[in-house]
Amino acid sequence: xxxxxxxxxxxxxxxxxxxxxxxxxxxxxxxxxxxxxxxxxxxxxxxxxxxxxxxxxxxxxxxxxxxxxxxxxxxxxxxxxxxxxxxxxxxxxxxxxxxxxxxxxxxxxxxxxxxxxxxxxxxxxxxxxxxxxxxxxxxxxxxxxxxxxxxxxxxxxxxxxxxxxxxxxxxxxxxxxxxxxxxxxxxxxxxxxxxxxxxxxxxxxxxxxxxxxxxxxxxx
Amino acid sequence: xxxxxxxxxxxxxxxxxxxxxxxxxxxxxxxxxxxxxxxxxxxxxxxxxxxxxxxxxxxxxxxxxxxxxxxxxxxxxxxxxxxxxxxxxxxxxxxxxxxxxxxxxxxxxxxxxxxxxxxxxxxxxxxxxxxxxxxxxxxxxxxxxxxxxxxxxxxxxxxxxxxxxxxxxxxxxxxxxxxxxxxxxxxxxxxxxxxxxxxxxxxxxxxxxxxxxxxxxxxx
Numbered sequence: 001x002x003x004x005x006x007x008x009x010x011x012x013x014x015x016x017x018x019x020x021x022x023x024x025x026x027x028x029x030x031x032x033x034x035x036x037x038x039x040x041x042x043x044x045x046x047x048x049x050x051x052x053x054x055x056x057x058x059x060x061x062x063x064x065x066x067x068x069x070x071x072x073x074x075x076x077x078x079x080x081x082x083x084x085x086x087x088x089x090x091x092x093x094x095x096x097x098x099x100x101x102x103x104x105x106x107x108x109x110x111x112x113x114x115x116x117x118x119x120x121x122x123x124x125x126x127x128x129x130x131x132x133x134x135x136x137x138x139x140x141x142x143x144x145x146x147x148x149x150x151x152x153x154x155x156x157x158x159x160x161x162x163x164x165x166x167x168x169x170x171x172x173x174x175x176x177x178x179x180x181x182x183x184x185x186x187x188x189x190x191x192x193x194x195x196x197x198x199x200x201x202x203x204x205x206x207x208x209x210x211x212x213x214x215x216x217x218x219x220x
Numbered sequence: 221x222x223x224x225x226x227x228x229x230x231x232x233x234x235x236x237x238x239x240x241x242x243x244x245x246x247x248x249x250x251x252x253x254x255x256x257x258x259x260x261x262x263x264x265x266x267x268x269x270x271x272x273x274x275x276x277x278x279x280x281x282x283x284x285x286x287x288x289x290x291x292x293x294x295x296x297x298x299x300x301x302x303x304x305x306x307x308x309x310x311x312x313x314x315x316x317x318x319x320x321x322x323x324x325x326x327x328x329x330x331x332x333x334x335x336x337x338x339x340x341x342x343x344x345x346x347x348x349x350x351x352x353x354x355x356x357x358x359x360x361x362x363x364x365x366x367x368x369x370x371x372x373x374x375x376x377x378x379x380x381x382x383x384x385x386x387x388x389x390x391x392x393x394x395x396x397x398x399x400x401x402x403x404x405x406x407x408x409x410x411x412x413x414x415x416x417x418x419x420x421x422x423x424x425x426x427x428x429x430x431x432x433x434x435x436x437x438x439x440x
Contacts, residue, residue, distance in 0.1 A: 022399070022435070024243070183423040184421065185418055187418030192243075198407030201405055203432075208426040212423075213423065
C-alpha cells in the first residue's frame with residue numbers, strides 16, 4: 001500500500017469492484033459463450049488466481065499471501081451482498097428459457113457466501129446454489145436497494161460488468177470505485193467507462209504489485 | 221515508489237510520457253484554441269503544477285519536493301530529445317500560415333531544454349525559441365529517428381498527444397509507457413488508446429500520491 005487516506009465516508013458503502021486493462025477494457029473483443037471475456041480477457045484476471053484468499057473462496061488450497069491477497073480478503077469480508085449484470089451472471093441477455101448458461105458460471109457452490117442480485121428485465125424466481133441465493137431484479141437502482149437491505153450492515157459490492165457499472169455511476173449510486181488495473185493492452189472490447197459521464201472522484205488508496213495496480217477512489 | 225523492477229532494457233529508450241484520466245482521456249470534450257485540453261482537461265495536469273522540478277523547468281520558484289517531484293525530475297533529465305504531435309504543439313492542423321498559434325504554447329523560452337520534433341505533414345523550416353529548437357518532420361517514424369540521433373545518448377520522450385502515441389505504439393516504436401493517472405472522470409474527449417492495438421506490456425514501477433498514480437510499463 002502506498003498510502004491509505006481516510007475517506008470520510010460513513011456507514012454502508014456501495015462500491016464497484018472490477019478489473020480493467022491499461023487501455024480501459026473489462027473484456028476483450030470477440031466475446032462468445034465459450035470465451036465470455038473475449039480475446040485476451042481472461043488474462044486480465046491472472047493477477048487474482050494465485051492469491052490465497054481467492055483460492056480459499058473457491059475451495060482451493062495454497063496460494064500467495066501478498067498485499068494483493070490482503071486486499072482481496074478485505075474486499076470479500078466487507079461485502080454483505082453483491083450486485084451484477086445479467087451478462088456477467090450467464091453471458092446471455094434474452095429470455096431465461098433460451099439461456100444455455102441460466103444457472104451462471106460458478107457451478108453448484110458459487111463463491112459469494114452472500115446474497116447476489118442480478119440485474120435483468122427477464123423475470124425469474126430466486127435461484128439457490130449452495131450457500132448463495134441469486135435474486136433477479138429489474139433495474140440497477142432496485143437491485144442496489146435490495147442488496148443494501150440484505151447486506152446486514154456490511155457493504156454492497158457491484159461486481160460488473162461495464163454496463164451496470166456505468167448505470168450505477170451515472171445514477172449516483174456508487175460511493176467508491178475499486179479498479180484493478182491489469183498490465184495488459186487488449187486493443188478492443190468492452191470499455192469500463194464507455195457511457196459514463198464526468199464525475200468528481202478522489203484517490204484514497206493505491207496497492208501495487210507487478211501483477212496489478214489497485215486503485216481506490218471515493219466518488220464525490 | 222512501490223516497487224522498482226529491472227526492465228532488462230538496454231541503451232537508449234523511446235518512452236511515452238503522458239497524463240490520462242481514470243476513464244482514459246488525455247483531453248476533455250469540446251476542445252477549442254482557447255481551451256485546448258477541452259472541458260476538464262486542464263484539471264488532469266494539476267498534479268504537476270505544484271512540483272518543484274516542474275516549476276524550476278518553467279522558471280518558477282518554490283514547489284513541493286515529493287515522490288511525484290522526483291519522478292518529474294528524473295523524466296526531464298533522461299530526455300535528450302522530445303517528439304510531439306502538431307496538435308500538442310499549436311492546437312492547429314492545417315497550413316502553418318493559417319495557424320494563429322504557429323509558434324506553440326510556450327512563449328519565447330519553452331521549457332524543453334532539448335531538441336523537439338513536431339510531427340506534421342506541413343513543411344516548415346526549424347523554429348528556434350530560447351534554448352529550444354523545434355524541427356518539423358513528416359511522420360512519427362522519421363521524427364523518432366531524428367530525435368534519437370539528436371538525443372546525445374539520452375532517451376527520447378514522446379510527449380503526446382494521443383494520435384502520435386497510438387501511431388508510435390502500433391508501429392512498435394515505443395519501449396516504455398509512463399502514464400500518469402489523474403483522479404478524474406472526464407466523461408468524454410480524446411482517448412489515449414482509441415486506435416491502439418493489443419500489445420504485451422510489463423509493469424515496472426508505480427509511484428503514487430493523492431494527486432496522481434504514476435505507472436511505468438515496459439513494452440514487449
